[in-house]
Amino acid sequence: MSRPEIEVRALHKSFGDNEVLRGIDLEIGRGEVVCVIGPSGSGKSTLLRCVNLLEEPSKGQVFVGGTEVTDPDVDIDAVRRRIGMVFQQFNLFPHLSVTENLTLPQRRVLGRDKAEAARVAAENLARVGLSEKADAYPASLSGGQQQRVAIARALAMGPRVMLFDEPTSALDPELVGDVLAVMRGLAEDGMTMMVVTHEMTFAREVADRVVFMDGGVIVEDGSPGQVIGSPRHERTRHFLSRLLDPAMAEVEEGTSGQGGGETP
Amino acid sequence: MTDTETDTSLQPKKKGLTRRRKRALSRGAQYAVFVAAVIAFAVSADWGRLKNQFAQADIAQQMFPDVITLALKNTVLYTLSGFVVGLVLGMVIALMRLSSVGPYRWLAGVYIEIFRGLPALLIFIFVGVAVPLAFPGTEIPGGTYGKVAIALGLVSAAYMAETIRAGIQAVPKGQLEAARSLGFSPARAMVSIIVPQAFRIILPPLTNELVLLFKDSSLVLFLGVTLEERELSKFGRDLASTTANSTPILVAGLCYLLVTVPLSFVVRRMESKAQEAIR
């Protein structure tokens, strides 16, 4: 087997005294779709953000496409061009139209000319089914549409891997399906994807592997059938039972709701 | 619930002051005070003298067209050049203030504290008198126009720097993260993504600053200007002393309002638009 597309080695990350990641080892092969699940505060977002260095790891190494991201001398902007990222809050540029959201990064970062950028933008808008919104502004779109534009914007840069941080968590339930359908299409086209999500159906049907994190470590890593279907660890079982049937969960100490929420 | 069950205590009161009557009474009282004040002013003012001193039609006429083609034009020119210098300088200082380099932050902080604390008048005197004295032979390019641009620029840069900094910080953190994740360098992200959004946020306060500068441009007076370089205040004052009448002051004042009132209107429009956009 060739070199994994994403390789994380002995990754540690602390915020002050708070050790959020305590030694993560993870490999994701080309074209693989890996879903990361785990309770709030377990470090899922931090792990994802360490892969494209939005967070600086305290210790350990990260490789993407064979390049060491954590090398202090690496051209991080060049590395990031090959890593698409999709955020929970979409983070579209509100002062730009949908098309401009896709063309401006291509032109400023990749130096593509106007016509080429517009062509790639149209192509990717079609891919997420939003060609008719090309001239709209983000504020006039539904959350689901905004997220699909955000995916198209990342794809327009021609990334070799895509990172998703709870891409459907901020959406109304009836809009989740459209976004997941786009992601499913991407997976079928062979994109390497690392997806933090609570959508268990998506994880079961689309993921090649599911990784369960808790307390800054990977507790379980295996096929969806294995991790979701017959988890080996008590912590995984506990998490899944609460996720699948929230009404059955007992009130626990220390769970202060959905932490880490960013303002849109 | 049926009608017969309606709680009687919730029904309109027949006696005493209802809320509606109280409101009507209070509004009536406010109108009464207003009318009384207007009448008191109208009766006590000596309208004949006022008209003589402030509204001599022939003197007013004699001011045109110079008050517009020369004085107002110069006021606008001074203001705009000062605004541009202030904006550029303010932008630089705001970015220094947000820099990760300690000495830059410190320097920007010192500048802001000093120039926010000084009266504009002192800065004009400083630029007009102290600098030429201290550095003989140095000539500020553009003569009076250059001096005014620099003086007004120095005055406004401190305020604008704080406004711009606040605007940049008001742009959600996710915007920078999205830009960086797409491969923008920090500088590119600032120029292409953050600053344009910051300027939308701070357009109203910046326009307010323009109004303030428009008025501060009257301080040109203290630089000593030629006849051709006079702006509204100086122009009005000169004419007022030659004609021994205050009509030119009134006309000059109206010319200021001609510009500042529409500008303020635009600011309010922008602010309510921005309010709508948030929803």
Ligand SMILES: Nc1ncnc2c1ncn2[C@@H]1O[C@H](COP(=O)(O)OP(=O)(O)OP(=O)(O)O)[C@@H](O)[C@H]1O
């Ligand atoms: N920038 C930061 N500064 C300080 N602490 C942080 C920062 N980002 C995250 N943390 C802390 O790191 C821990 C893990 O956060 P992280 O966002 O990775 O969790 P998560 O698994 O993504 O949770 P969620 O499901 O709520 O998104 C939390 O305790 C959080 O408070």
Ligand SMILES: [Mg+2]
């Ligand atoms: Mg998270």
